[in-house]
Amino acid sequence: xxxAPSIIAFTVLSGLGLGLxxxxxxxxxxxxxxxxxxWFGLGYALTLIGLAFSAFHLGHPERALKAFSQWRTxxxxxxxxxxxxALLFMAPHAAGLVFWGQPLVGFGIIGGxxxxxxxxxxxxIYAQLRTVPRWNHWTTPAVFILAALTGGAxxxxxxxxxxxxxxxxxxxxxxxxxLGDRRFAKSGATMGTATGLGERGTVRQLEPPHTGQNxxxxxxxxxxxxxxxxxxxxxxxxxxxxxxxxILWIAPFSLVGTVLAVLVHVTGMAAARWLFFAEAExxxxxxxxREP
Amino acid sequence: xxxxPATTDRKLGLVIDLDTCVGCHACxxxxxxxxxxxxxxxxxxxxxxxxxxxxxxxxxxxxxxxTPPDAAPMxxxxxxxxxxxxxxxxxxxxxxxxxxxxxxxxxxxxNEQDCIGCGLCAWACPYGAREMDALAGVMKKCxxxxxxxxxxxxxxxxxxxxCVRTCPAGARHFGDLGDADSDVSQLVAxxxxxxxxxxxxxKPVNKYLPPRKRHALPAAPVTTPAPSTEGLxxxxxxxxxxxxRF
Numbered sequence: 001x002x003x004a005p006s007i008i009a010f011t012v013l014s015g016l017g018l019g020l021x022x023x024x025x026x027x028x029x030x031x032x033x034x035x036x037x038x039w040f041g042l043g044y045a046l047t048l049i050g051l052a053f054s055a056f057h058l059g060h061p062e063r064a065l066k067a068f069s070q071w072r073t074x075x076x077x078x079x080x081x082x083x084x085x086a087l088l089f090m091a092p093h094a095a096g097l098v099f100w101g102q103p104l105v106g107f108g109i110i111g112g113x114x115x116x117x118x119x120x121x122x123x124x125i126y127a128q129l130r131t132v133p134r135w136n137h138w139t140t141p142a143v144f145i146l147a148a149l150t151g152g153a154x155x156x157x158x159x160x161x162x163x164x165x166x167x168x169x170x171x172x173x174x175x176x177x178x179l180g181d182r183r184f185a186k187s188g189a190t191m192g193t194a195t196g197l198g199e200r201g202t203v204r205q206l207e208p209p210h211t212g213q214n215x216x217x218x219x220x221x222x223x224x225x226x227x228x229x230x231x232x233x234x235x236x237x238x239x240x241x242x243x244x245x246x247i248l249w250i251a252p253f254s255l256v257g258t259v260l261a262v263l264v265h266v267t268g269m270a271a272a273r274w275l276f277f278a279e280a281e282x283x284x285x286x287x288x289x290r291e292p
Numbered sequence: 293x294x295x296x297p298a299t300t301d302r303k304l305g306l307v308i309d310l311d312t313c314v315g316c317h318a319c320x321x322x323x324x325x326x327x328x329x330x331x332x333x334x335x336x337x338x339x340x341x342x343x344x345x346x347x348x349x350x351x352x353x354x355x356x357x358x359t360p361p362d363a364a365p366m367x368x369x370x371x372x373x374x375x376x377x378x379x380x381x382x383x384x385x386x387x388x389x390x391x392x393x394x395x396x397x398x399x400x401x402x403n404e405q406d407c408i409g410c411g412l413c414a415w416a417c418p419y420g421a422r423e424m425d426a427l428a429g430v431m432k433k434c435x436x437x438x439x440x441x442x443x444x445x446x447x448x449x450x451x452x453x454x455c456v457r458t459c460p461a462g463a464r465h466f467g468d469l470g471d472a473d474s475d476v477s478q479l480v481a482x483x484x485x486x487x488x489x490x491x492x493x494x495k496p497v498n499k500y501l502p503p504r505k506r507h508a509l510p511a512a513p514v515t516t517p518a519p520s521t522e523g524l525x526x527x528x529x530x531x532x533x534x535x536x537r538f
């Protein structure tokens with residue numbers, strides 16, 4: 001799948017922002033006054049910048065409001081509804097802390113849970129697709145939710161919790177990669193089933209339908225990453241989990257350590273998310289002779 | 293709503309005969325022509341006369357070579373467009389309700405006024421049947437020529453999809469696959485019509501008729517022995533023997 005920068009920025013930044021807001025809402029950190037303004041401001045800013053990036057991906061962003069209507073069937077619509085609900089429920093809790101130094105615990109808890117449900121909805125947009133076997137697995141939502149929680153834990157300076165989550169995220173990422181490598185074969189889709197001719201003999205592409213590029217090939221038959229996949233997985237794992245873990249171990253509760261750990265973690269998650277798209281094989285590639 | 297209807301009154305679709313298709317791409321051209329001039333945003337081309345032309349097509353013809361273990365390889369041309377699936381994954385993922393399946397005839401359509409161009413339906417389709425138009429920014433797909441098949445301004449023989457009407461080989465058939473007595477259903481029954489990628493559970497309405505069994509090639513003829521003068525008798529033998537003495 002084509003790793004669109006807008007989608008990578010959207011999922012990484014909104015995941016981090018929603019992870020932070022979830023911890024703030026659930027009362028892990030209870031800042032007041034200006035501190036509360038900065039903490040909630042950071043959470044809202046990350047989430048809203050992420051959502052703005054997602055709008056860049058649309059052909060008609062001016063019609064985005066229509067995306068709130070199909071929450072009964074569509075995970076993308078559920079994501080839009082949940083994100084809005086999460087930010088609205090979090091607002092009274094944030095305002096209480098900023099202006100009156102008083103948390104509104106009920107709003108905070110509901111908002112926090114909605115934040116995590118938003119991340120789940122985002123991940124299900126990908127995990128629901130049977131056409132992309134690598135994504136169509138429970139490790140996809142696991143990686144998205146753990147990444148959000150880990151980012152939130154590092155940001156809210158919970159060094160011990162962050163260390164546990166970093167280890168857990170690392171294991172889940174490796175699991176997602178290794179199990180993902182076998183998903184396409186498990187889906188059962190081959191050039192033989194795609195063309196219906198597999199029972200007669202071996203099928204190969206003789207001529208593509210056109211000599212140039214098309215939307216399908218650009219969007220769904222992206223093959224650049226496969227060559228360096230192993231190295232990139234190593235880089236993503238070191239930056240997203242191992243690096244931040246070492247930094248937090250050396251300087252657990254310092255400002256510099258926390259900021260550095262967050263920056264390295266976000267860079268690593270962006271690399272991992274790039275791989276998430278670039279490595280994913282869509283079954284439509286079979287019609288173009290691409291059997292992974 | 294983007295919920296799929298539990299049942300549809302009819303199941304309009306195509307039956308494509310892989311034994312008859314000659315791979316001429318006439319259906320591709322007539323489809324592009326009709327759907328550019330009629331319903332919805334035109335199917336645009338970008339850099340059409342330049343070095344890297346790309347364009348939107350609702351129907352494309354692939355060509356494959358199948359090599360059976362015990363027979364000669366054969367070429368199979370496979371036109372591919374929307375299969376108007378009964379369990380269409382492209383419909384349920386749509387966040388705006390732009391994508392829908394009609395209850396009356398089962399045709400899967402996009403309401404272009406509601407499409408935000410997110411592209412998720414194209415990701416959900418296993419067959420590559422949906423393409424985002426580069427200029428219009430909305431998702432395009434086969435409409436089964438919904439603006440032809442019910443169009444009373446057209447002569448009756450033209451009230452079928454443009455690709456079916458134009459096929460010079462008669463490889464494409466249009467009809468109600470929900471009616472067991474229809475011509476297309478009988479064709480499917482007689483020829484063992486098949487689904488593409490059935491393991492993805494989309495239950496396509498369109499069916500493909502597999503190539504008929506070919507006769508096995510006869511064994512290669514025994515090569516005649518190289519010309520030789522050995523055992524030659526009579527006049528020619530006498531010349532051969534006489535000349536061999538020198």
